[in-house]
Amino acid sequence: MSPGGRRPGNADTKAKIIEAARRVFAAHGYDGASLRAVARDALVDAALVHHYFDGKADLFIAAMALPFDPxxxxxxxxxxxxxxxxxxxxxxxxxxxxxxxxxxxxxxxxxxxxxxxxxxxxxxxxxxxxxxxxxxxxxxxxxxxxxxxxxxxxxxxxxxxxxxxxxxxxxxxxxxxxxxxxxxxxxxxxxxxxxxxxx
Amino acid sequence: MSPGGRRPGNADTKAKIIEAARRVFAAHGYDGASLRAVARDALVDAALVHHYFDGKADLFIAAMALPFDPxxxxxxxxxxxxxxxxxxxxxxxxxxxxxxxxxxxxxxxxxxxxxxxxxxxxxxxxxxxxxxxxxxxxxxxxxxxxxxxxxxxxxxxxxxxxxxxxxxxxxxxxxxxxxxxxxxxxxxxxxxxxxxxxx
CATH class of the missing domain: 1.10.357.10 (Tetracycline Repressor, domain 2)
Structure with missing residues (x-):
């Protein structure tokens, strides 16, 4: 890390993905959304979405702030x-x-x-x-x-x-x-x- | 009505009472609220509240925008x-x-x-x-x-x-x-x- 510089940490990236997921789920529903579309909206690589979230359900739970998987x-x-x-x-x-x-x-x-x-x-x-x-x-x-x-x-x-x-x-x-x-x-x-x- | 002048009509008074009722019900609950307290909050005479609303339940229904009496x-x-x-x-x-x-x-x-x-x-x-x-x-x-x-x-x-x-x-x-x-x-x-x- 460069001294004094601010590096976008993991938390920032994860939060950016969650925000993108909220938009994509609201626009396309749960059935119509995909991790790929969320990655595109968040301007990150799809592999990064898969790194943070164990599939679409896991991402939905985070995006909707659900306390547990139903x-x-x-x-x-x-x-x-x-x-x-x-x-x-x-x-x-x-x-x-x-x-x-x-x-x-x-x-x-x-x-x-x-x-x-x-x-x-x-x-x-x-x-x-x-x-x-x-x-x-x-x-x-x-x-x-x-x-x-x-x-x-x-x-x-x-x-x-x-x-x-x-x-x-x-x-x-x-x-x-x-x-x-x-x-x-x-x-x-x-x-x-x-x-x-x-x- | 004076020409060009704006007179506070019945609708204005009624709306003012409903707004006051929202505040009073939120602050004191249904049980703790009274038409008298609503009149005080709305700066109108209590008789006017009784003129527009048939009791506390009727006023609550209006204040909460309930579509019907349960x-x-x-x-x-x-x-x-x-x-x-x-x-x-x-x-x-x-x-x-x-x-x-x-x-x-x-x-x-x-x-x-x-x-x-x-x-x-x-x-x-x-x-x-x-x-x-x-x-x-x-x-x-x-x-x-x-x-x-x-x-x-x-x-x-x-x-x-x-x-x-x-x-x-x-x-x-x-x-x-x-x-x-x-x-x-x-x-x-x-x-x-x-x-x-x-x-």
Missing amino acids: RAVQHHTEGDTPSTFSGAHAVEGFLTMWDQAEGTGSTFASCVAAMAASRSVADAMRQFVHDRVWSAIPRIDGEDEGMSMQRAALISSQLMGLAFTRYVLRVPPVSTAAPADIGRWVGPNLERYAKESPD | RAVQHHTEGDTPSTFSGAHAVEGFLTMWDQAEGTGSTFASCVAAMAASRSVADAMRQFVHDRVWSAIPRIDGEDEGMSMQRAALISSQLMGLAFTRYVLRVPPVSTAAPADIGRWVGPNLERYAKESPD
Whole structure:
């Protein structure tokens, strides 16, 4: 390093890539974006993007300041099929991860604010969650993709609503109870979405 | 009106009261605010606030740009006791009213954005909904207020989550189906919250 000179450090380059990623995801959605397009926008070599980020999902998580990979919630129900799915575990895992995120800058409220303020952010987030979570949910024998998506959307609606009630509107006892207790209250409802034919 | 002169019309006065109400609700919450305090903040006579607004709830609805009184949703389940409560009707009523609000400036996304951006707005909203809706939900024989609030919070979490999934994240089929269809899918879950002992 030249004495007295200012060299663009790793943090600068990484921040530049994240800023470019925000623009590219907002313009092209999650599905339409590529690491190559982000590199072009950031005026860096594509290899550098790959050096800092382990693929598109990892870059999206950084760009949207998500506190964790939503796929991690699914790990709480690892190996579950629709017939063995534990709603209580899904709720407990989801709220435990968001509980850990509170106090960082990446709170549920800040994620919700970003989605509510910008349709393109919300659209990119929907595509991301579809790619990371919903498309990986095991199907019930014989059901088509539409029915599988219906289950996923309903399960997500209850989880999102719980987080909104706990972290934004802060309604007791949902805002004060332990994740395991809320899992006990809400789990059977998620299982109904996961297992029963909803029509 | 004097020719060429600009007279502060009714719209100006009403707007001034609404602006004052926003400040007062943010500072003191819904429970702690009064029409008198709003009048003082707006530098108008309290009688003028009563002239424009039919009480504190009406003023809050205007100040928060809510598209409707949440009590109206309850009218869709009028006369229901916990044992006769129709979850399908509650879902259909709630989504029908928000559907009608889309296209106006008072969308679900704009309400969510206001709550996610400001803890004092979210706190005032919680107090308002408690006052208008939750406190009026019939109790199950023998249950205490805490248990009644738990039911209310869980029912609200599912309704809020559905609206978030329909209007912000826009996940099909929750974003595309008719309110009556979603009512059919989700109704039994609301009824479980309303009727069964959740512990």
